Amino acid sequence: MRVYNTTCCTHYLFRFMPSSKLLGYSNSNNFHSVISPSFSKTKTKTPKFSSFISTTMSTVSTDKNQTHTHPLQVAKRLEKFKTTIFTQMSMLAIKHGAINLGQGFPNFDGPDFVKEAAIQAIRDGNNQYARGYGVPDLNIAIAERFKKDTGLVVDPEKEITVTSGCTEAIAATVLGLINPGDEVIVFAPFYDSYEATLSMSGANVKGITLRPPDFALPIEELKSTISKNTRAILLNTPHNPTGKMFTREELNTIASLCIENDVLVFSDEVYDKLAFDMEHISIASLPGMFERTVTMNSLGKTFSLTGWKIGWAIAPPHLTWGVRQAHAFLTFATSNPMQWAAAVALRAPDSYYTELKRDYMEKRAILVEGLKAVGFKVFPSTGTYFVVVDHTPFGHENDVAFCEYLVKEVGVVAIPTSVFYLNPEDGKNLVRFTFCKDEGTLRAAVERMKEKLRK
């Protein structure tokens, strides 16, 4: 088998690159064979939202009853999609003047030195297409940072792809490396776009549920689920929504099972700099793992610039190739001026990261102490800026009902975690709060809950 040794198929020189010759496409080659994707195998259930949330939803996805009158159908892969819970809850927050501890982005802005770098890049004229797989200096900065964090030396040209946020890194990785029918293991609860992305690729999704109080990896269940038929595991550490961080022992277990069964790992590590109570470990750094891992990250969470959409995927060349294929057709290139700024950001001194952690730990303390004082059962959050709590002391039917009550009667927004599970029932006792807000906001939210939240 040929070993390819190519730079990326997209080249800055031409407006589009890949050519059909480059990809070796002809009409008979597809990323997917022409079969119906196995949507029926995915255990997707629509979370049970109460009617008032449904009516505030923006336009629905497909209405199957319209088959006869509306001749043109959207693709079948969209049948399970709906407006995200975040949009719904944000709309409710506005409607009720509630403090929004639901949506996972800061209400404070990024550091000036990074913003200034972007402005300089705009003024310097870096406003045209960036190289498809990343502005060279950013790829280098990412490699430098990755080496500092993991000790791994990666080739910026062959092993790093810059994408529009980690969201696109995930989409490109899944679409580039997963064929319809491929088995993919995810750990529930999970960031809600994973399920939708996997569904889009036609993957056969197998969920393994992490359970409170410590959301530990259920080793026996993983052993019985993983097999030689498994194509990939989608891993997120530090973990959204629980704040769990996978320990070295857990990662070693996953690694040995992956090596034994020849499974890939797609590792979402966007919160790696928000690791508070233990050190973040990239699974790619474990023996035998780099060759089978795609490590994904972004600028947004670390630098409080979630709207800039700068992310990346680090993987060995043979996996990077698949990521770049998909990326080329999804967005082709990433925002140019922001990439220049991202290179500056990633070279920030250690003091930036130390301060970031300290700030977030203070915020975490305010929220966690407040939630405990109010009467929630709070599960320990080791990383990310999320914490999940058990709301059942307050006597509501499920997480959605509790969140409705919290918005309307108390004026605080949390996210019902049932959306993060393949089986919503698994999440009905839990809700997620975020502490990526300024301290005043956090204190005000805690005050409201102390005042109005009744058991």
Place this chain on the structure above:
Amino acid sequence: MNSDRVIRKEEMEGKLSRAAKKLTSSPIQELSHLAQRCNAINLAEGFPDFPAPIHIKNAAVSAINSDFNQYRHVQGICQHLAKMVKEMHGLDIDPLTDVAISCGQTEAFAASIFATIDPGDEVILFDPSYETYQGCVTMAGGVPIHVPLDPPLWSLDPSKLLRSITERTKAIILNSPHNPTGKVFTKDELETIAGACCSRNCLAITDEVYEHITYDNQKHISLATFPGMQERTIITSSLSKTFSVTGWRVGWAIAPASIASAIRNIHIIVTDSAPAPFQEAALTALRSPPEYFETLRREYQSKRDYTIKLLAGVGFKIQFIPQGSFFLFAELPDDCPLSDVEFVKKLILKAGVVAVPGQGFFHTNLSSDEVSNASCNYQKRYIRFAFCKSEATLSAVSEKLGKLLDTEGRLALH
């Protein structure tokens, strides 16, 4: 640490998806490397080498300073687009439901394809075509079907289109103004396409990124304006070409509400949000006065005319004058023995200028019964020149070519 990275290449290559395994080295990629090594003047890349408009850059800077840096959806863009689409095409759209913002037209197109194409669906493309369309259709499991436009004027033969439509045809892709030829589809041609879509119940997905770059008082007509079309057309476009900010990644899809909603859902999965400060700047861009668009057109037209004069003057065959976009699809002179790729190679080495060999834009359709050496010969005779370049750049090209002329004033690269 790296000693642990034993890359068992053959085993790992088994991990690639089916398509990923078919990598071959491309002559176009080799040219690209060569051009870089020779520091060639770049008339290949389809983006400007002159600065973006100041008022728009200032808007972006201001947005960054005003903390528009978190995830956002700027509804104002949808409102401005509704206004523009009404003014330009007379179309009524609902800004609340009919618009999906995306990271560039690339993502709008990808999301539109993923929102509408099921595996096995056939999708019609007019050849020559911008490469990404086919790749995207294929990624979604669709089957690209190419309908050739007829040289030298790249006209649409209705019978070729109608012959290519089957009961599996889900959509027709239309790029007008057209890359690489610069063609602006005529009213008759659009009527033919519209008629086919309606009678055969297909969708249309348009790429209108060059909508504001048309020449000789030609107006860009959107396919959606034809009877029965608005309800079945997805219009995709972006800021990139109109405002010379190809690197900002702000685009959109306009479609009937249920389809726009589906596109939005895909967009949310793929990127979740277009870059926030540039969405803000888009508001300023889309509010540009009519003078901005007139100047844009006028300046590009003068670059077009200069480039045509230059290339025709040194022997290229230019039978079709571009009516839109910033590309010129020039033909090699009849007596030139070289293929497009060979010619561009010499152009780089001898003249220090690079352009794109046209063959990458042509696709042989296995189902076509017209494939033969003779009739497809033209596919290796065209070269695409981009004239979205500063006057200094175009003059430099003139100078370089000027040094390589034979006694008859024709380019001699041998």
